[in-house]
Amino acid sequence: MAISKYAFEQGPIRPPSESNSLLLRLTRNCPWNRCLFCPVYKGKEFSRRSLEEIKSDIEAAADAAEKIKELSHTLGYGGEINRRTAAMVQSEHPELFQVAFWLFHGGENVFLQDADSLLLPVSQVTEILSCIKERFPTVKRITTYARSRTLLRRSVEDFKQLKEAGLNRIHVGLESGNDEVLELMQKGVSGAQHIEAGKRVKASGISLSEYVILGLGGVKLWRAHALDTARVLNEINPDFIRVRTLAVPASSPLYNKIQQGGFEPLTDDDVVREEALMIENLEGIESHFYSDHILNLLEEVNGKLPRDKPDMQEVINRYLSMPETQREQFRLGRRTGYYRTLADMENGALKKPVERIYNKLQKDNVPVDDYIKQVMLRYI
Ligand code: SF4
Incomplete structure (x- = not known):
């Protein structure tokens, strides 16, 4: 089958906050690829894409955007990408849909893939950023993932140059601030290196x-994980702290470690206690804290620190002080997609189906948490 002239390459993942962004691939897969908890790129080799390949992808996306606008004109919408234009593109020109979806959501954000784009020389990334800005003048935000170890190869001046060229945000997988946890999980970086890398990025503007993984310390290291992660975050004072709860699919090396008794995961309730300890110890910073990942039990623990810390703690305390059966039912409702907030338990229309599943599990003698574990793997 002939490849469409609008086709361009995309990698498998992006942060939740980049769900409406245009995804452009600078490198393929992960140059490190050893973290035990991470199944995303296992078995796949890292490679850098050439400047020509990347520029040709930007051109393909820009051509697609022009074609979509033409289609909008023919539909009588004057170039506007509204719901109807997007629906028409989806049914009649599926090869253009990705870009149409992006334009429908404003066409303002771009995310550079895959796991460690800043491994490319600064001059090359700068050229790519300029090319994006030139071809898409509507773009307001360009972001990327990067490893702390890679960031340490760059100076504050390098980051300033990237900022000048249009790089607005860097997403870093901190995972933990505790060295024992980082070593156990083969993250390839220490808490001190996370701090230095984070400070350099911050200094550039x-x-x-x-990103923090709740539960990554397991039963043995949960306390150290919570306290050291808070300490490292306090040193960095990042603009955003985002948490994601550990879930272990069979495709991740951590799964085997668990089978061999080398790691004991926390229960959902213990993860919440660990999160409470971390939040209690977040001090002197002005970060936005988000729980915007489907794997998190308490999605409403969000806010601007330090202002909203009491509200965030109140949500956690409210959950932990509920009777056991109620906590179990909330976990079930949250994991099956009926509940998002604790208040949803008061909504009869949401509560009924959750109670139905709960009663069936009781009848079949299936432990609720075993069922939940299976459901959670679908979200990875
Ligand atoms: S550095 Fe990131 S992408 Fe690479 S293995 Fe670790 S968690 Fe996965």
């Missing part, structure tokens, strides 16, 4: 988003 590029916005910094740090």
Whole structure:
């Protein structure tokens, strides 16, 4: 089958906050690829894409955007990408849909893939950023993932140059601030290196988003994980802290470690206690805290620190002080997609189906948490 002239390459993942962004692939897969908890690129080799390949992808996306606008004109919408234009593109020109979806959501954000784009020389990334800005003048935000170890190869001046060229935000997988946890999980970086890398990004004025994995310390290291992660975050003072709860699919090396008794995961309730300890110890920072990942039990633990810390703690305390059966039912409702907030438990229309599943599990003698574990793997 002939490849469409509008086709361009995309990698498998992006942060939740980039769900409406145009995804452009600078490198393929992960140059490190050893983290035990991460199944995303296992078995796939890392490679850098050439400047020509990347520029040709930007051209393909720009051509697609022009074609979509033409289609909108023929539909009488004057170039506007509204719901009807997007629906028509989806049914009649599926090869254009990705770009139509992006334009429908404003066409303002771009995310550079895959796991560690800043491994490319600064001059090359700068050229790519300029090319994006030139071909898409509507773009307001360009962001990327990067490893702290890679960031340490760049100076504050390098980051300033990238910022000048249009890089607005860097998403870093901090995962933990505790060295024992980082070593156990083969993250390939220490807490001190996370701090130094984060500080350099902050000093350049590029916005910094740090990702934490709740539950990564397991039963043995949960306390150290919570306290050291808070300490490292306090040192960095990132613009954003985003949490994501550990879930272990069979395709991740951590799964085997668990089978061999080398790691004991926390229960959902213990993860919430760990999160409470971390939040309690977040001090002197002005980060936005987000729980915007489907794997998190308490999605409403969000806010601007330090202002909203009491509200965030109140949500956690409210959950932990509920009776066991109610907590179990909330977990079930959350994991099956009926509940998003604790208040949803008061909504009869949402509560009924959850109770039905709960009663069936009781009848079949299936432990609720075993069922939940299976459901959670669908979200990875
Ligand atoms: S550095 Fe990131 S993408 Fe690479 S293995 Fe670790 S978690 Fe996965």
